[in-house]
Amino acid sequence: MQIYLAPMEGITGYIVRNAFFHHFGQIDKYFTPFIPAAKRFSRKILRDLDPANNAGIRLVPQLISNRSEEVLIMIGKLKDLGFGEINLNLGCPSGTVISKSRGSGLLRDPQALDRFLYGIYEKADVPVSVKTRIGFDSLEEWPEILEIFLKYPISELIIHPRLRREMYTGYPHLEAYQLAYDRCNTVAEPSAVSRNQNSGSDQKTPGISPASLVYNGDLWDSACCRTLLKRFPETGTVMIGRGLLARPDLACTIKQIPVEDLRGKLRRFHDEIYDGYLETFTGDKDVFMHMKEIWANLGKSFHGSDRLLKKLMKSQSASEYRIFVDQIFETLELSER
Numbered sequence: 562m563q564i565y566l567a568p569m570e571g572i573t574g575y576i577v578r579n580a581f582f583h584h585f586g587q588i589d590k591y592f593t594p595f596i597p598a599a600k601r602f603s604r605k606i607l608r609d610l611d612p613a614n615n616a617g618i619r620l621v622p623q624l625i626s627n628r629s630e631e632v633l634i635m636i637g638k639l640k641d642l643g644f645g646e647i648n649l650n651l652g653c654p655s656g657t658v659i660s661k662s663r664g665s666g667l668l669r670d671p672q673a674l675d676r677f678l679y680g681i682y683e684k685a686d687v688p689v690s691v692k693t694r695i696g697f698d699s700l701e702e703w704p705e706i707l708e709i710f711l712k713y714p715i716s717e718l719i720i721h722p723r724l725r726r727e728m729y730t731g732y733p734h735l736e737a738y739q740l741a742y743d744r745c746n747t748v749a750e751p752s753a754v755s756r757n758q759n760s761g762s763d764q765k766t767p768g769i770s771p772a773s774l775v776y777n778g779d780l781w782d783s784a785c786c787r788t789l790l791k792r793f794p795e796t797g798t799v800m801i802g803r804g805l806l807a808r809p810d811l812a813c814t815i816k817q818i819p820v821e822d823l824r825g826k827l828r829r830f831h832d833e834i835y836d837g838y839l840e841t842f843t844g845d846k847d848v849f850m851h852m853k854e855i856w857a858n859l860g861k862s863f864h865g866s867d868r869l870l871k872k873l874m875k876s877q878s879a880s881e882y883r884i885f886v887d888q889i890f891e892t893l894e895l896s897e898r
């Protein structure tokens with residue numbers, strides 16, 4: 562089983578990725594939070610992509626756009642920076658993104674989606690994967706969207722089986738993932754564009770193989786993963802976001818790699834992120850804001866953390882913050898794995 566860390570804007574930048582890599586590992590691929598396809602990269606994005614800041618990490622840049630020409634230009638620039646694989650974001654539900662018909666906003670218009678993908682896969686000379694939701698408003702949209710995906714040599718199709726309107730509420734629709742799983746097992750038509758650029762072969766090949774489907778959504782522990790694999794035995798890869806932030810050792814647990822001194826590792830994981838944020842952000846306010854996002858998930862690693870977390874979330878100074886962090890690490894039981 563391969564495990565990918567989900568891209569999370571504002572959270573899984575290089576500081577957090579390095580903390581995972583240094584203290585827990587077992588993550589097979591990391592994805593950058595979405596990068597808007599624009600004329601040039603901002604300093605922040607260049608820092609996030611810098612190989613020196615990602616040593617040893619298999620990193621895939623994620624682009625968000627609705628214009629294939631723009632994506633192709635960005636792919637060229639990313640290749641110049643040494644990247645050999647790109648991911649497209651077709652899932653972001655945020656209002657500002659969908660209002661520009663990007664992210665999950667593009668799923669509202671299947672014809673535009675088809676044109677967008679055609680323009681990219683016709684010319685892209687590196688593997689391009691897609692991360693998607695299953696529709697915008699209604700589950701009925703998924704079969705048509707899926708058929709469009711199946712026309713292209715998508716290197717990996719990462720499915721978060723929720724609609725845009727659901728954001729992160731309710732449960733993932735496993736029946737929608739099932740449809741993709743079944744279709745990938747039966748699809749035999751040639752893809753709309755050949756996979757030649759990606760594989761070095763001129764042969765027309767079927768769109769997506771079952772092994773290239775990646776499941777994403779609400780995997781909180783290894784039991785969730787086992788249940789998923791029982792139902793979808795050919796799914797060899799899962800992408801995990803909040804579950805890994807809540808239990809940074811989750812990839813080890815899933816792969817049955819014992820973790821010694823878990824409490825110490827969690828502490829060093831936290832400290833690496835905190836120190837990294839202190840170096841990166843100018844004011845304490847920014848540091849706390851980002852650390853609170855970390856704790857909103859990491860708090861689940863401890864039993865009965867609510868009271869201390871509440872206090873930590875209100876802390877106004879570095880010394881106050883450290884007192885609550887010490888109390889959490891020194892007094893609370895770890896939650897079961």
Ligand SMILES: Cc1cc2nc3c(=O)[nH]c(=O)nc-3n(C[C@H](O)[C@H](O)[C@H](O)COP(=O)(O)O)c2cc1C
Nearest residue numbers: 567568569570594595650721778779801802803804
């Ligand atoms: C705060 C936040 C930021 C996110 N940013 C991105 C992003 O930049 N790109 C993306 O494809 N998905 C993004 N996502 C979605 C996650 O990658 C993932 O699909 C989602 O959290 C569901 O997976 P999980 O249940 O394992 O967390 C974000 C989610 C959250 C909660």
